[in-house]
Amino acid sequence: MVKLRALFWILFVIVGASVMIGLGFWQLSRLNERRALNAEIKSRLNQPSTTITGEALDTATIEYRHAIVTGAFDFSQEILLRNRSFSEISGMHLLTPLRIEGSDVAVLVDRGWIAYTASDPQTRVAYASPAGLVTLTGIIRLRQSRPSPLAPLDPPLSPDLPRLDAWYWIDIPRIQQQVPYPLLPFFIEQDAGPDPAALPAAGWEADFGDGPHLNYAIQWFSFAAILVVGSIALARKNMKRETTPAGGRANDKLHV
DSSP states (O other), X not given: OHHHHHHHHHHHHHHHHHHHHHHHHHHHHHHHHHHHHHHHHHHHHTSOOEEEOSSOOOHHHHTTOEEEEEEEEOGGGOEEXXXXXXXXXXXXXXXXXXXXXXXSOEEEEEEEEEEGGGOSXXXXXXXXXXXXXXXXXXXXXXXXXXXXXXXXXXXXXXTTBOOOSEESSOOHHHHHXXXXXXXXXEEEEEOOOSOTTSSSBOOOOOOOSOTTHHHHHHHHHHHHHHHHHHHHHHHHHHHHHHHSOTTSOTTOOOOO
């Protein structure tokens, strides 16, 4: 029975340490992926600006490119993006179609942050500018989709719900269902204006950090080492106890 129990414990240590080491190397691979992605984003940000004319673009290579586009905002089709923050203050972003000059298509433009208190249709009319043709710059971003089943869900459109005013995700194919003209399969995050206090607060910031992956990898490797070293120390302690006579230490002599 003792040998069987010891065998189970050895198997547990081997399997547990192997899993922990595997998770550590997985975190290192995630770290390498993030660094590669950061390098790719920096490379695209350093490329010349792309002029958006309404023609099809290769969505595999345009994300994070600088863009310039001329057109007119259609504020009647504007929507909100939920759960956005600015200076640690919760609010929403304004997402407005820009009907591209000389084209029959539009591109969605993330114009920036406003407070929740200004998000109802009557109040946000104050941000329905500029009117007429405008030329703006920004960063090209691809559509967003629900990242996991636990993430908030935008309800499907239906005859009873023909339009959503506030969305969690910039899911362009779904937004297209409520817009009466074609939308490009990407959106633009508008650059910040000259006045940082002006609303909506536009602009885009990139996080080029490594994230938590290296720390997680070190933790998993440490857990594996603790399990192995601790198990060896415990086994040696048990072996020493089993070889020690019940009446005292192994080297003690009986005096008469």
